[in-house]
Structures are given as structure tokens and as C-alpha cells.
Amino acid sequence: DTAVSQTPKYLVTQMGNDKSIKCEQNLGHDTMYWYKQDSKKFLKIMFSYNNKELIINETVPNRFSPKSPDKAHLNLHINSLELGDSAVYFCASSLGAGDAFFGQGTRLTVV
């Protein structure tokens, strides 16, 4: 069983489109995150949810909207995609102590 799974693994789309990435964890963790990894491998937090409540929103454009229907799921919806949104997006979960389990990543390419 995959602990943190995200879909799709690859996403190629045109500028201006709207897309979603789904994430699910079966670890029973209370906290889930979205991180963005750019082309130079630099990783940065985007959002954090604890028990469906938004905890962290790190100056991400409001075209990005996370949604947590329950504590096992944290989806990421992106409106009006731009070339600069191309990156690998990682979902993660943790018990809140910092050490996190990461999904396999979603490579988003905007053309």
C-alpha cells in the first residue's frame, strides 16, 4: 500500500487551463502539505493543512487553491496556468513533528 499517493504523475497542459492534482494518505496523519520543487531542485512549502484546516499559506498566488475534504485528502487546484507554474509538486503528510512522508510527485509542464 502506498502511504502517500498523488495523481497524476505527469501533467502536460496549455497556458490558461485549469488543472487539479489529487493527494491521499493512508497513514492516519493529521497534517498534510504541498511543496513545489523547481527545475533546480529547490523545494519550498506552499500550503499546510491540519485536520482539514489551513495552517500555512506561503505567499502562493491565489490561482492555487488547496482543498481538504477530509484529513486523508489534500487536493491542489490551479487556475489559469502559467509557464512559470511548471515544476514538480509534492504532497506530504506528517504527525506534526516535522518528519514527513512524501508522495512520488506530479511533474507539471505548462506549454
Place this chain on the structure above:
Amino acid sequence: GDSVTQMEGPVTLSEEAFLTINCTYTATGYPSLFWYVQYPGEGLQLLLKATKADDKGSNKGFEATYRKETTSFHLEKGSVQVSDSAVYFCALSEGAAGNKLTFGGGTRVLVKP
């Protein structure tokens, strides 16, 4: 704000060589420190961690000691294998900051047979 600085790569080594990756941090409080590893095409995996000063984290032959006086958490392995080729990330987490991970820029390690 919090930040993590680690040596830039790539680091290229021969099998059985000694590996050191330097990592220093800046934090307002008392963070926990982590090393994560990313193998090609995969997500990040926790390699080891330390939660307080002088703690040593270890796993799979890798070690790192939390040095508060030098604000460092250097990663070491005595004898690397080809399978250790990956990108290594140093990170910190502070409870007051929502337990988010703040990462260094990553260090690519390539081990040649």
C-alpha cells in the same frame, strides 16, 4: 526567517569513498533537523533526524550530529555505494512555524563504480 544552507554539488565519488555533505542553518528557535534523500524520479524519503543539540541521527550507514554551537548538521558516510547516488536535502522544522520543512538547496551525489 529560517534558512538552510548546504554545499552545492554535484559531488562525484568512487565507490567506498568517504562522503561529507555540509549543512548549516539559521533558526529563531530550537528546530529539529533532518536529512532527506531523493532518488531519481522519486519523492523524498527521510534518511535521518535529530531533535535536540548533540543528538546523532543515523540510518543506512549515514550519520549526522546536531551541533548547536556551530548551527550545523553535516551528513557523513564512511563508505559509499553506487546505490547512494541521489540528491540529499538538509532541512529544519520548527513547531512554532507549523512544522513545515525548510529545505536547503540539495546536493547531488554521484558514486562511480
